[in-house]
Amino acid sequence: MKALVEALPDGAIVVDPGGRVVAVNEQAAALCGLPAAAMEGRGLGELAGLARWMPPSLGLALEGEERRSFIQEVEGRRVVASAIPLRAPDGRRLGVLGLLRDITELDRLQRTVERLQHTQERYKDELQGLRHSWAERDEVVAVSAPMRRVLDLVERVARVDSTVLLLGESGSGKGVIARLLHRLSPRAQGPFVKVDCASIPESLMESELFGYESGAFTGARRAGKEGLIEQAQGGTLFLDEIGELPPGLQAKLLQVIQERRFTRVGGVRPVEVDVRILAGTHRDLQEMVRQGQFRPDLYYRLHVVPVTIPPLRDRPEDIPVLARHFLDRFRVRYGVERHLHPEVVEAFLRYSWPGNVRELENMIERLVVTAEGPVIRLSDLPPALWGGARGAVPRVEVHGIMPLKEALEEVERQLLTQALRLYGSTTRVGEALGIHQSTAVRKLQKLRLRGAGPPAVPAQERSG
Numbered sequence: 001m002k003a004l005v006e007a008l009p010d011g012a013i014v015v016d017p018g019g020r021v022v023a024v025n026e027q028a029a030a031l032c033g034l035p036a037a038a039m040e041g042r043g044l045g046e047l048a049g050l051a052r053w054m055p056p057s058l059g060l061a062l063e064g065e066e067r068r069s070f071i072q073e074v075e076g077r078r079v080v081a082s083a084i085p086l087r088a089p090d091g092r093r094l095g096v097l098g099l100l101r102d103i104t105e106l107d108r109l110q111r112t113v114e115r116l117q118h119t120q121e122r123y124k125d126e127l128q129g130l131r132h133s134w135a136e137r138d139e140v141v142a143v144s145a146p147m148r149r150v151l152d153l154v155e156r157v158a159r160v161d162s163t164v165l166l167l168g169e170s171g172s173g174k175g176v177i178a179r180l181l182h183r184l185s186p187r188a189q190g191p192f193v194k195v196d197c198a199s200i201p202e203s204l205m206e207s208e209l210f211g212y213e214s215g216a217f218t219g220a221r222r223a224g225k226e227g228l229i230e231q232a233q234g235g236t237l238f239l240d241e242i243g244e245l246p247p248g249l250q251a252k253l254l255q256v257i258q259e260r261r262f263t264r265v266g267g268v269r270p271v272e273v274d275v276r277i278l279a280g281t282h283r284d285l286q287e288m289v290r291q292g293q294f295r296p297d298l299y300y301r302l303h304v305v306p307v308t309i310p311p312l313r314d315r316p317e318d319i320p321v322l323a324r325h326f327l328d329r330f331r332v333r334y335g336v337e338r339h340l341h342p343e344v345v346e347a348f349l350r351y352s353w354p355g356n357v358r359e360l361e362n363m364i365e366r367l368v369v370t371a372e373g374p375v376i377r378l379s380d381l382p383p384a385l386w387g388g389a390r391g392a393v394p395r396v397e398v399h400g401i402m403p404l405k406e407a408l409e410e411v412e413r414q415l416l417t418q419a420l421r422l423y424g425s426t427t428r429v430g431e432a433l434g435i436h437q438s439t440a441v442r443k444l445q446k447l448r449l450r451g452a453g454p455p456a457v458p459a460q461e462r463s464g
């Protein structure tokens, strides 16, 4: 019996029918807190007073017929204590075999596995979401000759590490082309970091871009923080709206481009970086250089390979293809059936798309969501596009940088004048501009008084 219990991997205790311990191995003795020799020959009742713990299943199994099992905490360990009544072939009671299995590690592993399985599920979901959004973002739709030329150039410059300046109106696809450049480059496995210089407040821009050392300023993290440039290490950094970079940072960026190194805010140690720099802007950087708003040396460094993305109105062949591309995307996303009526595509072709591809994308999403039936018709379009359907494509624009108040007045003047010319009635002007008809009348009359030249308001429509 002794040899048998010693050979078992788990703790084991054998008790005779009278409740006396016959044999116990080291593992079981350790759990009970007594030497094996001190336990053998003693009764369960006596041991209950001497031992740190005794498995309760032993006594129960001794009295009953069935195997009993409990899970118990013993000195911080989780133990499964089972007791199996032993019988001779003639039915005589031989006692009880107690088996003690320490499942602390097993339990911990099981919990770890469960946690990992949960994390894995979450990552799987996230990955699927990312793949989905990447697939959505990645495809560059371009059939027009000017865009095919852009793609040819992109393919050629992607392979080398030169700085590329992406020029184009807002929403024309500079971000999409920047991402394509990264994907086609040898750095594709590295990170792609986009920084929108226009959306970061000037006071935060330096620390966001270049990071900071510990204690660089009040509120700085103790450990310091790496900036966006460092986050692009080994990959591509796309600085969108580069024209908004303040002069002090223009000098610092020049150093990054020339020497591939910089210092964090509050630091002295130079940080070496291996990044490819792409920059984007909708502004005339050369004009900014002339006006002293942009450093000429940085301009020339950025201007190594300029890539101009034409506005959507200059490449109408792309409009129907892009429209269908976005329609497919939003149909799937919203789980609805939608088609574009040919007259809608015609209206799209006549419209000037001042917000470029982004405006078309937003328009399609809005139409997919708001259209009442499966076919999107002309009547589903906003009034600005009905005008397009009649042939006249009004453009509203201001030239250059001017005081905001003047620019707003100019935009208002153009909107009112052109809308009146297009629709011929102040009711429709009001609808198109989202204002009350009486407001449209008042504003138009005010413009006429100022000699700003809108056509006369039809007499029958004049109101207070």
Ligand SMILES: Nc1ncnc2c1ncn2[C@@H]1O[C@H](COP(=O)(O)OP(=O)(O)OP(=O)(O)O)[C@@H](O)[C@H]1O
Binding pocket: 137, 139, 140, 141, 142, 168, 169, 170, 171, 172, 173, 174, 175, 176, 177, 240, 280, 282, 357, 358, 361
């Ligand atoms: N050729 C294209 N194919 C598919 N989608 C495009 C294309 N061009 C632009 N888009 C989509 O249009 C939207 C605007 O594009 P993007 O952000 O690249 O423009 P941008 O010129 O960088 O604008 P901004 O300067 O205002 O940031 C994005 O959602 C983009 O996915």
